[in-house]
Amino acid sequence: MPREVRESRHRSVRYALLAVGWLSVALGVIGIFLPVMPTTPFLLLAAACFMRSSRRFYLWLVLHPKLGPWIRDYLAGEGIPLKAKVYSLVLMWSSIALSSYLVPHFWARTFMLTSAICVSIYILRQKTLTSPRGER
Template sequence: MKQTFRRSVFEKVLFVLAWLVLGLAAVGVVVPLLPTTPLVLLASALFARSSPRFDAWLRTTRLYKSYVVPFRETGGMTARKKLTMWGVTAATCAVSFLLVEFVPARVMLAAVVVGMGVALVTKIKTITPEEEARRRA
């Protein structure tokens, strides 16, 4: 009984986080400072763990089709896209870093920039622009 309750609470927390991340991704479509694709990927992963119904819904949205499907179809990102994504994130975090004097927040911002850089280099395959065009065609 306790295990089922814990799982239920955990799924609800993931579900709420998924909506928050998806909201940030939607804002990222308009505001160039937020990296939309990774946020939609994260929201999809959170929905997959918390609500298969909403994960299926998300996959039908224009947001998902515009940002995630091309990434999944090509199996990676061009070096330029990776650098742009990392640069925008680093710049955004740098501004926040300068505005916030709370040391733990600064540490977290630095960790996000470094972590994203490491993930982009080690976890996401780098493809050539020609590969991207060929796989999308």
């Protein structure tokens, strides 16, 4: 199930990826407790960073009993649960709507709306996981 890890040959790149990976893990854990912080994107970013920097940390994250289930199905190509899709789209569009209302600059609104449309298309094009791992 875990993907092949190909560590970067450059030591400085590995250290930078490790730093970003651990920062992402920390933000992902905070997101578990704060409803406005996304958990899964940060854990996916951490997995991607660890995949290029440390096999040990990548396996730790993917096989972790509490953090691993947030990302395992997606990494295995099985899809995203419908509940997660709906939750992420509603939360994203709510925050974009509020931000667009508060930000007076047309270019900023355009950028936010364009980003939200692109992310929505990406999320909607992903396979929908019919039964999450815990319910199988």
